[in-house]
Amino acid sequence: MTGMRAFVAVLAVSAALVLQVSVFSYVAWQGVVPNLVLLVVVGAALVRGAQFAMLLGFAAGVLLDLAPPADHVAGRWALALLVVGYVAGRVALDVKPTVTAVVATVAASSFLGTSVFAISGILLRDPPMAVPDLLQVVGASVLWDVVLTPFVLPLVMTMFRRLEPDRATS
Amino acid sequence: MRPDPTRERRWRPTGLGASGGSGRHGQPPRGLVVALLLACATLITLDYQGGNDSPVEPVRRVMGEVYGPVEVGVATAIRPVVSIPRWLRSQDSMRDEIDDLEAQNAELRQQVNTAGYDRNKLAEYDGLTAAAGSLGYALVPARVVGLGPSQSFSSTVTIDAGSRAGLRPDMTVVNNDGLVGRVLRVTRTTATVLLVIDADSVVGGRVGESMEIGMLHGRGVLGDEGRLDLELIDTSVVPNRGDTVVTWGSESGAPYVAGVPVGRIETVFSNVRDGSQRAVIAPFVDFGALDLVGVVVPSGTDSDRAVVEADGSIR
Numbered sequence: 001m002t003g004m005r006a007f008v009a010v011l012a013v014s015a016a017l018v019l020q021v022s023v024f025s026y027v028a029w030q031g032v033v034p035n036l037v038l039l040v041v042v043g044a045a046l047v048r049g050a051q052f053a054m055l056l057g058f059a060a061g062v063l064l065d066l067a068p069p070a071d072h073v074a075g076r077w078a079l080a081l082l083v084v085g086y087v088a089g090r091v092a093l094d095v096k097p098t099v100t101a102v103v104a105t106v107a108a109s110s111f112l113g114t115s116v117f118a119i120s121g122i123l124l125r126d127p128p129m130a131v132p133d134l135l136q137v138v139g140a141s142v143l144w145d146v147v148l149t150p151f152v153l154p155l156v157m158t159m160f161r162r163l164e165p166d167r168a169t170s
Numbered sequence: 171m172r173p174d175p176t177r178e179r180r181w182r183p184t185g186l187g188a189s190g191g192s193g194r195h196g197q198p199p200r201g202l203v204v205a206l207l208l209a210c211a212t213l214i215t216l217d218y219q220g221g222n223d224s225p226v227e228p229v230r231r232v233m234g235e236v237y238g239p240v241e242v243g244v245a246t247a248i249r250p251v252v253s254i255p256r257w258l259r260s261q262d263s264m265r266d267e268i269d270d271l272e273a274q275n276a277e278l279r280q281q282v283n284t285a286g287y288d289r290n291k292l293a294e295y296d297g298l299t300a301a302a303g304s305l306g307y308a309l310v311p312a313r314v315v316g317l318g319p320s321q322s323f324s325s326t327v328t329i330d331a332g333s334r335a336g337l338r339p340d341m342t343v344v345n346n347d348g349l350v351g352r353v354l355r356v357t358r359t360t361a362t363v364l365l366v367i368d369a370d371s372v373v374g375g376r377v378g379e380s381m382e383i384g385m386l387h388g389r390g391v392l393g394d395e396g397r398l399d400l401e402l403i404d405t406s407v408v409p410n411r412g413d414t415v416v417t418w419g420s421e422s423g424a425p426y427v428a429g430v431p432v433g434r435i436e437t438v439f440s441n442v443r444d445g446s447q448r449a450v451i452a453p454f455v456d457f458g459a460l461d462l463v464g465v466v467v468p469s470g471t472d473s474d475r476a477v478v479e480a481d482g483s484i485r
Contacts, residue, residue, distance in 0.1 A: 014240075018237065018244050021316040021318070022315055028458070030320060032321060033321075035319070050197065051197075054202070055202075061210075066230050068233070068234045068328045070324070071354060071362060072323065073214055073217045075211070075213030075214035078210045082210060090197075118323065121323055124214070127369030127370045133391055134323070140320075
């Protein structure tokens with residue numbers, strides 16, 4: 001069952017990655033697309049908690065770092081999504097799962113994830129970019145992710161709930 | 171569909187039993203957190219220090235072999251859907267006609283854009299027939315199947331031609347309008363292209379009218395504001411607004427062949443302190459809507475598809 005869960009989780013992340021690279025590029029605003037991989041990690045965190053979300057976030061980040069057409073220093077998205085998984089998982093412990101809470105978690109996670117990635121880029125000078133440009137991208141990506149939340153999060157959360165072994169009967 | 175409040179218990183599963191020995195869910199053991207953070211740090215260090223020979227490079231290649239074909243498949247499947255609005259607007263024949271006219275238009279525009287450069291080139295290289303020979307490239311046509319998101323702050327795309335089509339790293343990529351970028355790495359069926367507007371991209375450029383040379387740096391901003399900065403090597407020359415910039419070209423045409431139009435000078439800034447000039451270039455290529463591109467290969471390259479030869483014939 002664990003292997004099955006991991007397989008489905010990786011499949012979900014792969015689907016999100018391909019969609020965001022090959023399909024959503026047609027509707028990109030200034031090159032910014034909805035970060036579906038991040039949404040999958042947040043969904044996993046809300047349902048399964050921080051531990052699972054951290055592991056999934058790390059794996060998803062490595063995928064995002066290495067699958068074409070990525071060319072930045074590998075490990076940066078892994079770090080960003082790891083942090084997102086941890087924080088979103090902790091948030092899920094403390095708040096009630098209302099729609100507002102889900103949207104707020106997504107917005108905060110998106111801001112955090114893109115910012116961690118951007119800051120790691122500034123530290124590594126990969127690439128050297130101006131802060132206003134970075135902020136514009138961060139803002140746009142938060143907006144995109146919130147817009148996509150009602151379509152993606154229920155799907156992802158239902159999927160991870162179904163995969164939960166000891167709760168399948170309830 | 172929306173999260174159902176009655177299932178709220180699921181938010182804080184107790185995690186007793188099958189899943190993990192961490193006690194409460196949501197509080198991962200400190201060891202795991204540290205291990206994962208260290209893994210990230212190791213990966214970043216390995217790739218950052220390694221540069222082009224980084225140990226991550228083979229893994230990237232394997233991932234490319236796996237995900238490249240999937241991207242090609244999905245992009246091919248979605249293309250008809252994306253073109254539905256266009257299809258509804260015009261009849262088949264009309265669309266073909268428009269395509270033809272557009273291609274012709276782009277060709278003419280390119281001729282106009284490079285006229286100054288060509289004139290100078292002719293005057294300068296008259297008699298050097300070898301130089302004329304170096305302009306004879308063949309093009310491998312390819313389509314963009316994946317666009318790197320701006321969230322990654324690098325401007326790269328995946329194209330659906332790889333080593334089987336005769337591509338290798340450091341080849342020039344162009345389209346109807348001008349220079350697109352260069353090939354970074356290839357898998358069997360796909361290749362990753364670094365766009366010239368990427369902040370890591372440096373291209374040798376030449377101002378078509380004055381033949382002055384300089385370096386073109388990308389700014390890393392995609393979309394309408396995608397611009398290049400030109401720094402001329404001879405600081406005493408002031409470039410004119412509206413001048414066309416073409417590639418300067420490298421020896422043996424790698425990574426950039428000579429004479430490909432890049433963009434037009436939009437504004438010129440003078441640095442009073444050291445007297446240098448910096449020009450802002452608006453690229454001819456619309457990087458937000460890249461689709462059909464051509465990769466410059468040596469004439470006579472073996473390829474898995476039709477190659478457009480230098481004289482316009484298709485082989």
